[in-house]
Amino acid sequence: METTRTLPRRPRGRPARNGLDYADTRALLIRRGLEILTTQGVSATALDDVLKSINVPKGSFYHYFESKDAFVTVTLDTYAEYFARKLKLHFHNPLLTPLARLAAFVDDACRGVERHAFTRGCLVGNLGQEVSVLDERLRLRLEAIFSDWERALADCLSAAASSDELATDADCPALAHAFWVGWEGAILRARLSRSTAPMRAFFKLFLSALPRTRAPFP
Secondary structure (H helix, E strand, O other): OOOOOOOOOOOOOOOOOOOOOHHHHHHHHHHHHHHHHHHHOOOOOOHHHHHHHOOOOHHHHHHOOOOHHHHHHHHHHHHHHHHHHHHHHHHOOOOOOHHHHHHHHHHHHHHHHHHOOOOOOOHHHHHHOOHHHOOHHHHHHHHHHHHHHHHHHHHHHHHHHHOOOOOOOOOHHHHHHHHHHHHHHHHHHHHHHOOOHHHHHHHHHHHHHOOOOOOOOO
16 A cells, blocks of 8 residues: 555646645546546547546646656556456466466456447557557567566466366467467457457467367366
């Protein structure tokens, strides 16, 4: 939990007009940034839209962030932390077998895109599609986040191999890499078709391609 000692200091300049203090306004900007960036990406996002939506004057943006790139980076890191917690919750669920944990993650993701009427995608995937206009540091950060996700899934698949759901010689890092490559494409297609069918079709194909030692996971 963040304490008053770790909260960012309020710099000089014009404050927001929303009645919130510096730390709360900055957090609100990040939250609103998450909503907008997961919907339309960086190129289509104007800072004015973010600021007006929470009653922060345009001239005070640099009161909270050094630049738009800095704002996007902080927002991306916030998303990455949130998603890491989600993966840990699913992939370490002691009540499910390892492959059932992955299936639960897929089900949760499908419910999520339906809940937002297919308007929101994966922020990491969205930004990855705009790599040509991103700062090089953002590109490297995106690749690092994907690598973290791959390691989390590889550990889950390794647990599946240890419990005889997968062949013991399964290349779990390679399988995890293939999953995230295909999964991001499935989310994009789901948003286009406004249906979770592409996400479920990809997962079914992924499961069928896994090296097994016993009957396939239903």
